[in-house]
Amino acid sequence: MKLQQATRYAIWAVIELASRPTDQVRAQELAQIYRISQNHLVRVLQTLTRANIVSSVRGPGGGFTFCGNAKRLTLFDIISLFETGWPGEVSNGRPPGSALGAELSRVLNEVDRITSATLRSVTVQTIINNAERASRMRDLTERLPKAS
Amino acid sequence: MTSQRIKSPEAERPSDDEIVIREGSRNDFPDIIALDAGIAGISRPEFWHEFQEHRAATNTLIILVARRSGKIVGYAMGEVRAWPVRGPACGWIYAIGVEKENRQRRAASALMTELIERFRAQGVGTIRTMIDVDDHLLMSFLRSLGMTAGPFVELEMSIAQ
Ligand SMILES: CC(C)(COP(=O)(O)OP(=O)(O)OC[C@H]1O[C@@H](n2cnc3c(N)ncnc32)[C@H](O)[C@@H]1OP(=O)(O)O)[C@@H](O)C(=O)NCCC(=O)NCCS
Numbered sequence: 001m002k003l004q005q006a007t008r009y010a011i012w013a014v015i016e017l018a019s020r021p022t023d024q025v026r027a028q029e030l031a032q033i034y035r036i037s038q039n040h041l042v043r044v045l046q047t048l049t050r051a052n053i054v055s056s057v058r059g060p061g062g063g064f065t066f067c068g069n070a071k072r073l074t075l076f077d078i079i080s081l082f083e084t085g086w087p088g089e090v091s092n093g094r095p096p097g098s099a100l101g102a103e104l105s106r107v108l109n110e111v112d113r114i115t116s117a118t119l120r121s122v123t124v125q126t127i128i129n130n131a132e133r134a135s136r137m138r139d140l141t142e143r144l145p146k147a148s
Numbered sequence: 149m150t151s152q153r154i155k156s157p158e159a160e161r162p163s164d165d166e167i168v169i170r171e172g173s174r175n176d177f178p179d180i181i182a183l184d185a186g187i188a189g190i191s192r193p194e195f196w197h198e199f200q201e202h203r204a205a206t207n208t209l210i211i212l213v214a215r216r217s218g219k220i221v222g223y224a225m226g227e228v229r230a231w232p233v234r235g236p237a238c239g240w241i242y243a244i245g246v247e248k249e250n251r252q253r254r255a256a257s258a259l260m261t262e263l264i265e266r267f268r269a270q271g272v273g274t275i276r277t278m279i280d281v282d283d284h285l286l287m288s289f290l291r292s293l294g295m296t297a298g299p300f301v302e303l304e305m306s307i308a309q
Contacts, residue, residue, distance in 0.1 A: 071292075113281055118297070121287035133294055 001115060007082040009036055009044045014078055017054055017066035018124045019131075024063035044082075051081055070128065076119040165216070167255045169262045172211035172223065174200065179220040180213065187245035199225060199242070210266050214246065214255040222246035224259035228270045232300060239267030241277040244286075256289055278302060 003011075012034050017025060027045060031038035045064055048054045053068040079086070172180060177200055185191040203209035208229075214222035224244040230237040241263065246255045267275060276298060279286050 074288075117281045117284060117287060120284045121291050123288060123292065126288075126291050129292070130294055130296070 003079065004082060005040065006044050006047075007079055009034070009041050010048060010078050010082055011075065012036075013041065013045060013064070014048065014053060014066065014068075014073070014124055015127055017064060018068070018070045018073075019128045021066050021070075024057055024061065024065055026063040030064070047081055048078075053078070068124070070125040071123055073124045074120050075122050075124075075127075076116065078124075079119060167221070167250075167253060167258055168215045169212055169258050170215065172213040176211075176213050176220060180211075180223050183220060183223060183247055184243070184245060186247065210263060212259050212262055214250075214259050216250055216253075216255070221250040222255040222259055224256075224263050226263050226267065226275075228267060228272050236274075237272055238274040238276045239264070239270075239272045241275060257293070260293060 013030055016030060016033060017023075027038055027042050030045075031041050045054060045056070049056055049064075053066070053073065054064045055067040056062070056064050177196060181191070181193050181196050184196065199209060199211070203211060209227045210225065212224045213220045214224075222245060225242045227240050227242065228237050229240050231240070241260075244256055244259060246259075264275060275295070277290065277295070279290070
């Protein structure tokens with residue numbers, strides 16, 4: 001699945017901010033964590049601010065905070081702020097009356113439907129919880145005595 | 149028989165607001181069927197009767213109900229099965245639903261907790277289910293528990309002539 005750079009930055013920023021909801025995080029810090037361009041990130045954060053997903057406080061000690069509802073905000077909600085006509089764009093170009101075109105369109109629709117269902121059902125909180133669960137499991141496995 | 153309560157677990161008797169999880173009895177079936185018809189949008193008594201008979205015959209099927217103020221507001225059904233044949237047996241969730249008016253009170257979470265406990269007691273390490281790809285609400289709920297796509301995909305074909 002190919003997402004635009006801005007979309008990827010938005011997903012990273014939202015997840016990072018939502019995982020530390022009490023912190024004011026500066027764009028510079030976010031850009032450093034993900035090794036991405038701060039200028040591009042700032043534009044993305046402005047779009048997220050307009051969508052009431054993050055809020056910003058200016059000045060020293062200021063930064064960006066997550067202000068959305070992590071349990072309801074899905075990956076699809078974030079993606080659709082940045083990608084237009086997605087998903088479903090590819091599957092509409094069927095030549096009228098062509099059986100091969102119709103079949104190709106059906107296959108592409110199948111992919112879109114699954115992708116869309118996945119993105120619409122994965123919330124920001126689900127990602128954070130799964131990541132925490134995975135690192136707890138990793139810690140647990142590392143603490144287990146190794147079989148010699 | 150185990151039962152699970154959410155909210156005020158220290159209380160002797162469940163308070164009015166409390167969700168109580170119990171094994172569904174034969175007498176609960178009419179209520180479960182009516183509730184399921186409201187939730188799924190189709191009445192499917194034969195589906196439930198088949199499972200009722202299956203439970204009586206095999207003793208492997210788990211049917212749980214969530215009650216609030218004595219009324220059945222949710223149900224969950226599952227079974228440990230070695231299917232698909234590849235891989236060890238796992239806990240299959242066949243159905244789960246909560247009445248619209250009683251959603252977002254963690255009734256479904258409590259049903260799942262109890263179901264998972266029962267599966268664990270039978271020695272399985274994985275749960276699995278199959279749901280409508282367009283049911284984003286149910287998928288969201290199951291994903292919120294930590295469920296993710298597994299290694300199988302459902303394929304089908306019409307064989308009508
Ligand atoms: C999916 C369903 C079972 C959830 O029941 P519920 O009792 O409301 O769920 P819970 O209160 O235990 O919710 C647990 C988590 O699920 C997620 N969730 C529940 N409702 C949600 C919603 N409307 N949107 C997004 N996520 C939701 C949340 O992460 C929630 O956690 P939270 O309480 O911390 O917010 C219920 O909505 C339902 O019955 N839907 C219809 C399912 C169906 O058709 N069944 C019949 C065929 S199997």
